[in-house]
Amino acid sequence: MEQELSGTIGIVVVAAGRGERAGASVEGPKQYRRIGGKPVIWHTLKRFRDWPKSGPIVAVIHPDDRALFDTAVADLGDSHELVVVTGGATRQESVLNGLRALQGRSVDHVMIQDGVRPFVDAGLLDRIATELASGKAAVLPALPVADTIKRGDKTGVVTGTVPRKDLYAAQTPQCFHYETILKAHDRAATDQVSDFTDDASIAEWAGIPVHLVEGSIDNVKLTVQRDIAMADEKLKGSALPDVRTGNGYDVHQLEAGDGVALCGVFIPHDQKLKGHSDADVALHALTDALLATCGAGDIGDHFPPSDMQWKGAPSRIFLEHAAKIVRDAGGTIMNADISLIAEAPKVGPHRQAMREKLAEILEISLDRCSVKATTNETIGFVGRREGIAAIATATVVFRGKD
Numbered sequence: 001m002e003q004e005l006s007g008t009i010g011i012v013v014v015a016a017g018r019g020e021r022a023g024a025s026v027e028g029p030k031q032y033r034r035i036g037g038k039p040v041i042w043h044t045l046k047r048f049r050d051w052p053k054s055g056p057i058v059a060v061i062h063p064d065d066r067a068l069f070d071t072a073v074a075d076l077g078d079s080h081e082l083v084v085v086t087g088g089a090t091r092q093e094s095v096l097n098g099l100r101a102l103q104g105r106s107v108d109h110v111m112i113q114d115g116v117r118p119f120v121d122a123g124l125l126d127r128i129a130t131e132l133a134s135g136k137a138a139v140l141p142a143l144p145v146a147d148t149i150k151r152g153d154k155t156g157v158v159t160g161t162v163p164r165k166d167l168y169a170a171q172t173p174q175c176f177h178y179e180t181i182l183k184a185h186d187r188a189a190t191d192q193v194s195d196f197t198d199d200a201s202i203a204e205w206a207g208i209p210v211h212l213v214e215g216s217i218d219n220v221k222l223t224v225q226r227d228i229a230m231a232d233e234k235l236k237g238s239a240l241p242d243v244r245t246g247n248g249y250d251v252h253q254l255e256a257g258d259g260v261a262l263c264g265v266f267i268p269h270d271q272k273l274k275g276h277s278d279a280d281v282a283l284h285a286l287t288d289a290l291l292a293t294c295g296a297g298d299i300g301d302h303f304p305p306s307d308m309q310w311k312g313a314p315s316r317i318f319l320e321h322a323a324k325i326v327r328d329a330g331g332t333i334m335n336a337d338i339s340l341i342a343e344a345p346k347v348g349p350h351r352q353a354m355r356e357k358l359a360e361i362l363e364i365s366l367d368r369c370s371v372k373a374t375t376n377e378t379i380g381f382v383g384r385r386e387g388i389a390a391i392a393t394a395t396v397v398f399r400g401k402d
């Protein structure tokens, strides 16, 4: 029977590199580049936050990146203690700083993770935990090398083929008995042995047996620009489409007058709509429908009728405001559909102008704007020409959330 790992597992995520091979970006070094809408480091940390066995997490960052890091993790939640320390000039130094930050936190084991491996998965972490539970002091996730490996010289000529039978490509997290790896890292620093590219090599150097566990094919390290682009495509491709529909309904009373504003178009008529603003019942219904797609309340929350500044206001202001709220939340308006219920005036002759007005206000194409009308067959308040009602539906696609 498999043993359960007891004790606390500390996590060290190293993210203090400069990402030179990936090249410069306005978003900062590669660990702060966005994939699937979130920084790489956010994804990596989230994978550990979501793994139930994670203990305290140490993020090792570059001293210049504090603001970038704080912004990147702002919405990560606080389910685990997150300690932030600065790294050194090499990965090895950064890891040592991270290990030292776990001292005094009662950690039994530690997982050391590259900040730029955002696809580490719970299955891999569980496999490693099982190996640690069986008493192994050092566990390395790795995959057998799949390509034929060549040796080459400076002139680009192959000088030999390396038998690949026993070759493995090392991944992270590399996992250890905490005190054992801390001692080995400390000794390497004291002895000034500084050319290790991973922590398993330090364990090997210190004479600690390192056990292989099957890595994960998805657990790639984002090293060059193309890796980042591919990671972004992968996350976008797997994100569920976030399509939302909102509805809105509004009624305004009619009284004697000279015309009504409907969908932003003034139609001469022997009545007018009563209201605090221009009483454009159609735009009010559509404003509510849009606000509903991102849970932003209703028109009255944003434009209280008690507020005198909206007296006589053209209702396009309300709709523009709702459209901005939607866009700021990451939404793209796909469709706006309004049904007017009015005995008079006749809407048909003005439908095209109304659709054009909606398209202009919402900044979307005409084919995404629909206006329909019906009478109420002379019954009810609409049938008695006491009021006009409008029903609206809006469809919005939001950029994939995590």
Ligand SMILES: Nc1ccn([C@@H]2O[C@H](COP(=O)(O)OP(=O)(O)OP(=O)(O)O)[C@@H](O)[C@H]2O)c(=O)n1
Pocket (backbone or CB within 6 Å): 014, 015, 016, 017, 018, 019, 020, 021, 022, 031, 060, 087, 088, 089, 090, 091, 092, 094, 095, 114, 115, 116, 117, 221, 222, 223
């Ligand atoms: N002084 C360093 C160097 C690297 N790392 C971290 O170690 C991981 C693996 O390193 P690598 O992919 O080589 O990152 P960079 O050093 O940033 O890349 P490059 O070598 O292209 O500059 C990364 O998460 C990186 O941020 C670190 O914490 N401190």
Ligand SMILES: C[C@](O)(CO)[C@H](O)COP(=O)(O)O
Pocket (backbone or CB within 6 Å): 091, 114, 169, 170, 171, 172, 197, 198, 199, 221, 223
């Ligand atoms: C730790 C590592 O990811 C294992 O494959 C790798 O050695 C890091 O190397 P890098 O040169 O720092 O990217």
